[in-house]
Amino acid sequence: MNIRIFLLAFALAGAIKGALQAEELPDYVSSVRNESIRLDSGMVSVSFTLDLGNHIVDKQHKRIVTPVIISHDGNHEVALPPIIANGRMRAIKDRTKGLDRAEAEDAYRVLTGNREENRLVDYHATVAYQPWMDNARLSLLEEVTGCNCGGLLASEQVLEEKALYAPSLQPSAETHVPRTFTPRSEERDAFLFYPVNQTRLYPERYGNAGELAKIDSALQFVQDNPAYQIQHIYINGYASPEGRLNHNRHLAEGRAEALKQYVLSNYQLPDTLLEVTRGDENWEDLAKAVEQMEIPNRDALLAIIRSDEEPDRREARLKQEAPDTYLLLLRSVYPTLRKNTFRISYISRERTPEEARRLAEEQPQELNAYEFYTVANTYCRDDKQAYGDLVLRAADTYPQNAEANNNAARTCLLRGDLERAGHYLDRTNNEPFTWNNRAVLLWRKGQQQEALLWLRKAIDAGDTQAKENLREIEKRGM
Incomplete structure (x- = not known):
């Protein structure tokens, strides 16, 4: 498929400008098909077929196409082995200077001349997975250098905006807090x-x-x-x-x-x-x-x-x-x-919703754990912040209540507060209904193998959200 090409204009001064004016650039157009980026056993596998176009390389030019994985925020990147096409005269010059051997060691493939058999390149490379690669883009950085004047052209061809799919793992639905009276x-x-x-x-x-x-x-x-x-x-x-x-x-x-x-x-x-x-x-x-x-x-x-x-x-x-x-x-x-x-x-007997609402603010210890949810469902259904605050208050009031603390961990995961989520999960005794939330926490902390263990435990225990989360991971590979 043809992909948009972003040309990065070089502001070249003096002699470089003159060289560009003197040398008319050929029309270099490349395209990619069958691109794939997958995670398998901790390695990111990148593959595609590169079409270098009708005009592969001018006899005096070196054309370098480098696949690069670039993080979503642009702060990290890793370059894969490049594909290098040397014009006939450029290849002779590099060989004379002894540059061809080192170039061949670093490159995925080195092509010589404007021959039809050089047009299509089946590319496959692997690199160790790092967490920042989730939602990274896969680009081809293309550079053309001339005989005497250095860089003539550079471009970025974006193959995939979100090349390595970032699984979106979700915490479990709210755990029911039984209507029991706290001794x-x-x-x-x-x-x-x-x-x-x-x-x-x-x-x-x-x-x-x-x-x-x-x-x-x-x-x-x-x-x-x-x-x-x-x-x-x-x-x-x-x-x-x-x-x-x-x-x-x-x-x-x-x-x-x-x-x-x-x-x-x-x-x-x-x-x-x-x-x-x-x-x-x-x-x-x-x-x-x-x-x-x-x-x-x-x-x-x-x-x-x-x-x-x-x-x-x-x-x-x-x-x-x-x-x-x-x-x-x-x-x-x-x-x-x-x-x-x-x-x-x-x-402590059950309070009316109105009285429970007041006590939740003034004397939360007077309420039974389930009564916080009565208040939340009665008055805060349309206010996620207030609802979540009541869920946290229930867990803070009853640190031994596993259901309340699992729900508090869920709230913190939804808010992105991983430290507090771990704090609340630590108060539980690893009951099966907490396993999916524990897996989500570990995944977001970058402990993906351990997260998978807890996910599979949760699935074996019948947790439907854990099944959805595993399917989400399988979209990216493991």
Whole structure:
């Protein structure tokens, strides 16, 4: 096919102008057909048939045709081996000067004379692929030099404006965020004092009022908010390890039950909401306390505390290993091990779209993850920026929500923000619905082989967008 030719006029001064006037240029016209540029196994393959025209080369001229791949922005280019046609007299002159051998080594083909068999040249060359080659143009740069005066003519013949197809990989459609209520909780540790070997709770004695205030604050925080709904209350009791295990467990469980009765008597809650778990000796907190202390035999004591021995045996060994240190623990650490843990689990009820819209701006943590999408779909369908901002806010509010973070990564990919897209994808656990977006991110970062691996994984998992993206890549070759 015939392609437009862009002539670049040389502003030649003095003697060059005179030479041009003295030497009448022949009509050099070339055309190309069957052009192809493909990517295969990391190599760009360029092929075409070049027709040098009726007049191939004047006897005094050298005609050089060089295929060049030029980046879309013009900042990068790579020249392929040229086709050189020497006029008969020019060939003799180069041979006399010993220039013909070096020329032949660098050229794709060297032709001599204006012979018909030189007119058509089947060209094929390869070059290593580089990311900037996507959407690059393939051009033929043609230069004609004369006998004495150097350059006579230069032109660029554009064969393909976007020679190497740049695949446009698209992120997956928005992942559905389920209508689930985010579990929330308030937790308190209460160090309540009970008389020795008793399980009766005295709220107004022994400093217990201050400890019970912690429990009250958690309950009131949830009960005073009409949007909150209590799901469950968990109470556990812990005893210090001195004494017999069975007795300590009985005390711990009884004291936890006493706290349950305190809650039921002061708050109108159904008994079924409260669960008391079996009490136990608090070896875990004992280990944490000893680990922070500067005491003799600390490592040996920690080894005993963390061993798998029966608890009563561990207690006896602590006394034997360091009697003085044991007394110190008994006075300063053991009282802190006798505690109740209190956890109230609740959810935040669904808000109206109007209220959710306000909370999305003022208190996003009050919304469930899916409610951000209620706001986005109700108020921002025609505002891509605002819609995307809400998607990002949902992920920022719920960093453990894989669907929300996958959608945030999608938004960032559409905006071209690869760094943030990676940040959100890192929060997921590589669930299958994230694989296509991960592939798109890697592709745009230039990690194409790794991107292909994730694309194929996504296709195997049934991702239709991944199939489309692979077809898009196949248009260019791989």
